[in-house]
Amino acid sequence: MKNIKIKSKETFGKLIYLGVIPNMENKKGNEKNIYKLASETQEDEIQVMISGPAQKFNYGANVELVNPVINPSIQSLGLNINLKLSMEADKIVIAKEGGDETDEKSEEWAS
DSSP states (O other): OOOEEOOHHHHHOSEEEEEEEEEEEOTTSOEEEEEEEEETTTTEEEEEEEESSOOOOOTTOEEEEESOEEEEEEEEETTEEEEEEEEEOSEEEEOOTTSSOOOHHHHHHHO
16 A cells, blocks of 8 residues: 555644654664644644654644655454554644634644
């Protein structure tokens, strides 16, 4: 299966930086970091893997993902099938000013 491209703004809405788990090594030996983000649209925490040195932002900073994709993997064991979805992006950046409007609902879910 191929990677599934995501329209970040429609899928996640406003993203709030919650933290990073640094130095996760994948099967190919590449360094990947897992970023924890709060998604306004999903109303939940999401995690995304990004290659390269860990970037740290202020807790609660508005961030954007660059070229996010979902990587599906399927494993079959007899009659059982396991589907695993992981999300990756090229990088994470501070959101552009004025890109999203803040309203009362946005403040509620982030707290």
